[in-house]
Amino acid sequence: MPTGKASSTSKSASRVTIADIARRAGVTNTAVSLAINGKPGVSDETRERIRQIASDLRWTPNHAARALRGRGARAVGLVLARPEEAIEQEAFFARFITGAQATLSKHHFSLQLQMAADLTAEAAIHAEWVATGSVDGIIVLDPRAHDPRVTQLLSLGHPTIVVGGDDEGPSLASIRTDDGRFMRTILDHLIGLGHRRIGYVTGEQSFFHIRSRIDAFNETTIDAGVSGAVLSGDFSAKRAQSATKRLMESPNRPTAMIYDSELMAIAGLARLSTMKLSVPGDVSIVSWEDSQICQVLHPSLTTLDRDAVSLGRLAAADLLRLLSGDPIKPLEHRAAVIARESTAPPDGVDGTGAARR
Amino acid sequence: MPTGKASSTSKSASRVTIADIARRAGVTNTAVSLAINGKPGVSDETRERIRQIASDLRWTPNHAARALRGRGARAVGLVLARPEEAIEQEAFFARFITGAQATLSKHHFSLQLQMAADLTAEAAIHAEWVATGSVDGIIVLDPRAHDPRVTQLLSLGHPTIVVGGDDEGPSLASIRTDDGRFMRTILDHLIGLGHRRIGYVTGEQSFFHIRSRIDAFNETTIDAGVSGAVLSGDFSAKRAQSATKRLMESPNRPTAMIYDSELMAIAGLARLSTMKLSVPGDVSIVSWEDSQICQVLHPSLTTLDRDAVSLGRLAAADLLRLLSGDPIKPLEHRAAVIARESTAPPDGVDGTGAARR
DNA sequence: CTGAAAGCGCTTACAG
DNA sequence: CTGAAAGCGCTTACAG
Numbered sequence: 001m002p003t004g005k006a007s008s009t010s011k012s013a014s015r016v017t018i019a020d021i022a023r024r025a026g027v028t029n030t031a032v033s034l035a036i037n038g039k040p041g042v043s044d045e046t047r048e049r050i051r052q053i054a055s056d057l058r059w060t061p062n063h064a065a066r067a068l069r070g071r072g073a074r075a076v077g078l079v080l081a082r083p084e085e086a087i088e089q090e091a092f093f094a095r096f097i098t099g100a101q102a103t104l105s106k107h108h109f110s111l112q113l114q115m116a117a118d119l120t121a122e123a124a125i126h127a128e129w130v131a132t133g134s135v136d137g138i139i140v141l142d143p144r145a146h147d148p149r150v151t152q153l154l155s156l157g158h159p160t161i162v163v164g165g166d167d168e169g170p171s172l173a174s175i176r177t178d179d180g181r182f183m184r185t186i187l188d189h190l191i192g193l194g195h196r197r198i199g200y201v202t203g204e205q206s207f208f209h210i211r212s213r214i215d216a217f218n219e220t221t222i223d224a225g226v227s228g229a230v231l232s233g234d235f236s237a238k239r240a241q242s243a244t245k246r247l248m249e250s251p252n253r254p255t256a257m258i259y260d261s262e263l264m265a266i267a268g269l270a271r272l273s274t275m276k277l278s279v280p281g282d283v284s285i286v287s288w289e290d291s292q293i294c295q296v297l298h299p300s301l302t303t304l305d306r307d308a309v310s311l312g313r314l315a316a317a318d319l320l321r322l323l324s325g326d327p328i329k330p331l332e333h334r335a336a337v338i339a340r341e342s343t344a345p346p347d348g349v350d351g352t353g354a355a356r357r
Numbered sequence: 358m359p360t361g362k363a364s365s366t367s368k369s370a371s372r373v374t375i376a377d378i379a380r381r382a383g384v385t386n387t388a389v390s391l392a393i394n395g396k397p398g399v400s401d402e403t404r405e406r407i408r409q410i411a412s413d414l415r416w417t418p419n420h421a422a423r424a425l426r427g428r429g430a431r432a433v434g435l436v437l438a439r440p441e442e443a444i445e446q447e448a449f450f451a452r453f454i455t456g457a458q459a460t461l462s463k464h465h466f467s468l469q470l471q472m473a474a475d476l477t478a479e480a481a482i483h484a485e486w487v488a489t490g491s492v493d494g495i496i497v498l499d500p501r502a503h504d505p506r507v508t509q510l511l512s513l514g515h516p517t518i519v520v521g522g523d524d525e526g527p528s529l530a531s532i533r534t535d536d537g538r539f540m541r542t543i544l545d546h547l548i549g550l551g552h553r554r555i556g557y558v559t560g561e562q563s564f565f566h567i568r569s570r571i572d573a574f575n576e577t578t579i580d581a582g583v584s585g586a587v588l589s590g591d592f593s594a595k596r597a598q599s600a601t602k603r604l605m606e607s608p609n610r611p612t613a614m615i616y617d618s619e620l621m622a623i624a625g626l627a628r629l630s631t632m633k634l635s636v637p638g639d640v641s642i643v644s645w646e647d648s649q650i651c652q653v654l655h656p657s658l659t660t661l662d663r664d665a666v667s668l669g670r671l672a673a674a675d676l677l678r679l680l681s682g683d684p685i686k687p688l689e690h691r692a693a694v695i696a697r698e699s700t701a702p703p704d705g706v707d708g709t710g711a712a713r714r
Numbered sequence: 715c716t717g718a719a720a721g722c723g724c725t726t727a728c729a730g
Numbered sequence: 731c732t733g734a735a736a737g738c739g740c741t742t743a744c745a746g
Contacts (some may be wrong), residue, residue, distance in 0.1 A: 010497070015490070015740055028717055033741055041715065060489045064430070065739035067421035068722045080455075094447035098437075101472045110491075113470050115458045132417045134467075185629060239654045263649055268657035296594045298627035334499055374723055385733055390725055398731065422723035425738045717746075723738105730733075 002159045006144040008322035018043055024053050036061075067133070068106055076104055076110040081122040081142070089235070089261065091291050092308045096163075099312025100139065109136075123149050136318045139163065143174075145207045160317045163311065165210040173322055175315055177333045179209040180216035182304055184256075184330035186286050187220045188258045189302070189337045194345045195284065197227045199254035201264055203235045210260065213288075217258075222336045229254060233264060244271040247284075255346035256284040262291050265301055269342075282342035290338055299341035306335040361547040363491055373416045376572035381410050393418075405652050433461055433676055438479040438499070439511045445617065446592070448648050451664050453520075456669025457496065464677055464696075466493075467696035480506050487515045494676045496520065500531075518676045520668065522565040530679055532672055534690045536566040539661055540615075543643050544577045546659070546694045547613045552641065554584045556604040556611035558621055560592045567617065574615075586611060590621060597621035598628040605640075612703035613641040621662045622658055626699075636702035647695055656698035663692040663703070 003171050020030040027031065027042075027050065034041040035050035042050070056208045075100040078100065085244040101111050112135050126149060129135045138352060139160060140149055143165035153160040157171045190198055200217050203210050214230060220229030229250070241258060244267075247254055259265035265287030270281055279285050279299055287294055311326035311333055318328050333341035375389040382389065384399075384407065391398040392407035399407070424430045435457065437450060458468050469492050473479040483506060486492045495515060498507055500522035507524050510517040514528045519536040547555055557574050557603055560567050570585060578585030586607070588600035597616060601624075604611055616622035622644030636642050636656055642649055647660035668690055675685050 015488075017738085018741095019739080028739080030742085031716065034715095037741085041743095043715070046715090052390050060485065060487070062425070063489060063491055064421045064424035065722090066741080068419070068425050068724085069741050073608065090451035091447045097470065098472050101470060105471060110469050110471075112467050113458060114452065114462060114467075115455055128417060131372075131415070132420060134420055138728085199609070219664045237649055241653075247737080266650055270653055273655045287608045292594055293623055294622045296598075296620065296627055326738050372723085375725095376723080387726085387734085388725080388732065396725095400731070402731090423725080424738090425723080425740085426725050473722050524729085715738090716742105717744105719744090722740090725738090726736090728733105728735090730731105 007183055010132045010246050014273055015062070016057045017062070018059070020057060021050060024057070025050050030054045043130055057272045063260075066167065072136040072323075074102075074108060074154065075135045076137050076139060076316065077114070077123050077126070077129050078139045078141070079114045079116050079122040081116045081119055090288075091262070092289060092306075093306035096141070096312040096315075099309035099314075101312070102309075103313045103316035103320070109165040109316075109320070119144075119148060120213050123152050126158075127152060127156070130156050137161070138325050139315050139319060140165070143167075143329050145205050145208050145211065146157070147208070150217050157204075159319065161315050161322065163315050164207075165215060168206075169332050171322070173318060173328045174317060175311070175333060176330065177209055177306075177311070178335075179212040182288075182306070182335045183213045183216035184220050185335070185337055186258055186288075186304055187217070187224070187226075189285065189339065189343065190258075190286065192227055193256075193284065193343060195226070195254075195256040196346075197229075197252060197254045199229045199231070199244075199267065200242050200256065200258045201233045201247075203244040203260035203264070227252070227254075235261055235264065237263055237267035238268040241271040244268040245275070248272070248277060254283070256286070256343070258286045258288065260288050262287050262289050262303075263295055264296075265303075266297070269297075279342050282347070284343040284346070286337070286343060295330040295340070302340045303338050304335055305338050306333070310334075359407075365650045368465050372374065372419070373414045374418070374419070376412050378407060378414060378416055381414070382407050385441070390609070392393070400689070408671045411469045413632075424500055426636070429493040429680075430491050431465060432467045432469050432492045433494050433496060433673065434471070434483070434486050436471045436473050436479040436482050436497045438473045440702050446646075447702070448619070449456060449646060449663075452665035452667040453498070453669035456666035456671075459666075460670045460673035460677070462550065466673075466677070476501075476505060479547065480509050483510060483515075487513050494518070494680050495597055496672050496676060497522070500524075500566050501563050504565070516676065518679065520672050521564075523565075530675060532668070532688075532690060534663075534668070535692075538567040538569045539645075540573035540578050542692070542694055543615055543645075543661055544574070544581070544583075546696065546700065547615075547641065547643065548581055548583055548702060549597070550613075550641065552583070552611075552613040553703075554586075554609060554611045555613045556586045556589045556601075557615045558597050558600040559624065560587050560590060560617035568615070584609070584611075590617065592618055592621065594620055594624035597624040599605070601625040601628040602632070603635060605629070611640070611699070613643070615643045616647065617645050619644050619646050619651055619658075619660075621653075622660075623654070626654075626658075636699050639704070641700040641703070642696070643700060654695070658698045659700040660695050661692055661693050663690070667691075 018029050022032045030052055031042050035047040104111050114125050135328045138160045140162045143162050154169050154172055162174040165174040208232050233239040259268050271306040277283055287301045287303045290305040294301040294303050319326050375386050379386045379389045387405055392404040434618050461468050471482050495517045497519045500519050511529055513524050519531040522529050522531040588711045590596040616625050634640055644658045645658045647662040651658040652662050678685050
């Protein structure tokens with residue numbers, strides 16, 4: 001006897017349906033449906049009366065019935081493709097989901113969340129969602145160059161928003177996260193402080209947005225006549241530490257470091273401390289992605305604050321627009337450098353220009 | 358023209374239904390339904406043939422139709438009651454969701470995730486879920502003493518699992534998170550190292566499990582003849598820092614500190630460093646909740662590792678059992694102290710007994 | 715503007 | 731074991 005189906009005896013206790021409303025209002029089901037959904041076909045007066053009765057009766061729509069009738073599932077799907085045990089970017093995901101969920105709720109959409117071990121598993125979930133019609137639209141995170149998920153979704157024609165991609169299609173739009181521009185903002189901050197040798201430890205290079213960061217890093221340092229050193233990482237603390245060590249032991253060691261995540265930045269900070277290098281005395285540090293921990297650390301970390309909550313909201317809003325056929329306004333995602341204790345002018349520089357940006 | 362309804366012209370392109378399978382197999386819809394759902398009424402031979410055809414045709418069940426027919430939504434609901442901008446325990450939630458989702462997927466259930474600003478909003482979401490039948494069961498996190506959500510769900514009779522509570526009912530079960538026992542484990546570690554004055558900065562006291570921790574802290578320190586000092590916090594870095602300062606300035610300052618979250622522990626660490634107190638030289642620190650950051654910090658933090666992923670799995674599994682009417686086995690949630698650099702014997706103690714536990 | 719009816723895809727009594 | 735049919739709650743052509 002699992003679920004409490006106690007009330008199956010009395011008819012009155014069962015769910016309120018539009019038929020109940022119709023009976024009370026003395027109209028047909030059709031009229032009720034029209035009234036509730038704001039469609040033409042009933043007088044304003046009748047509509048108001050029906051709506052009043054619906055709310056009196058505490059009627060709520062049956063999603064299953066609506067979905068079956070072809071009105072869509074009123075759900076949006078999001079797959080997090082990470083190995084179950086190792087979600088490195090928890091904070092980003094939690095915030096993104098929070099934002100997306102907030103916007104979706106407002107429009108009475110639900111968020112279907114699934115975890116997948118890899119891209120193949122993620123694509124399989126997408127395919128099933130499309131086949132079963134269980135979600136009206138899909139959000140794709142962390143696109144790769146020539147991403148198989150995007151290719152599939154494009155050919156399936158299922159409404160999709162790609163966060164941080166640049167693909168476009170009749171049923172697919174991308175949110176430009178502008179990682180290149182953000183990288184330039186960080187470099188402006190560092191170069192403005194007087195740094196001339198800058199190291200960069202990257203996240204997983206297969207991500208499209210990480211490649212944008214790397215390209216921007218290389219171009220900007222070259223244009224500015226600054227020496228830039230890129231070491232590829234994988235978002236892990238371990239790689240961040242070994243890369244930091246290598247950079248610091250090089251004959252021409254950087255005076256400033258950029259890390260692609262909070263965890264990597266903290267790992268780098270710890271490694272520097274082991275090497276008796278002080279932050280920001282000997283080396284300045286910037287973390288891509290802000291958090292309360294960055295703020296509270298000693299020294300506190302200068303970060304790029306991307307506001308993942310609003311990015312989630314933006315993605316959901318765009319997907320909803322795609323679903324309703326409204327044009328997507330290519331709103332750009334914003335971010336800013338939050339300067340804290342971990343960045344300062346390098347030794348021997350008086351900090352002129354530090355006020356830039 | 359929002360969704361791509363391109364294929365409405367040809368009949369063949371529309372979704373595969375059990376009618377298609379029935380036609381191919383030369384049986385009725387009834388037989389197909391019975392065969393697929395493993396119910397008696399068809400021969401093993403026929404069942405196998407039907408299942409083969411279903412998979413050949415790449416048939417997938419239509420959840421909406423099943424839900425409408427009363428088979429349940431095959432969804433589980435979880436509300437995160439936090440103000441949108443301030444999810445302090447991101448890591449815990451992310452891991453819990455990961456675990457719950459993994460178990461749910463295996464059984465073809467989806468996870469409905471909603472955010473709410475407070476308990477009232479959360480209870481309203483629960484009520485709507487029950488009214489619309491959009492979830493078969495609900496998971497409640499962070500229960501309070503006399504929690505209004507639990508009271509409501511109990512009276513609604515909707516299948517519910519409370520994580521960290523102790524309420525029981527015909528349709529409601531609790532997972533004992535055993536916070537009291539975990540607190541004792543932490544104190545064993547600290548007392549074993551030789552600490553005799555221990556401070557504890559708590560999280561939000563309205564949480565049932567935080568009260569269990571406080572009770573266990575008080576009882577255990579009293580029983581051990583150790584001086585314990587509790588200062589109430591709210592999971593914020595700010596309160597953690599002011600509490601740390603107050604404790605350290607007291608005439609009889611603690612030689613060890615326990616913090617109810619990672620963020621609070623890091624905030625405390627930073628405050629100690631400002632006060633020129635070294636960790637673990639002057640003060641030992643323990644964080645409730647482990648993370649990669651705790652591991653990478655310098656000094657690395659001793660933590661209580663709760664394994665939120667498996668807690669999520671456990672909650673989902675129990676809810677599924679509740680749904681199917683199977684008995685819930687009251688499996689206990691496990692946790693262990695991971696000793697790292699931030700804890701050591703206090704000054705003047707040689708560490709005898711440090712091997713305890 | 716209103717009524718009567720079909721149908722979305724499935725499951726479940728009810729006869730054979 | 732198999733068939734024919736009703737019905738879950740809604741929306742949407744189709745007549746009036």
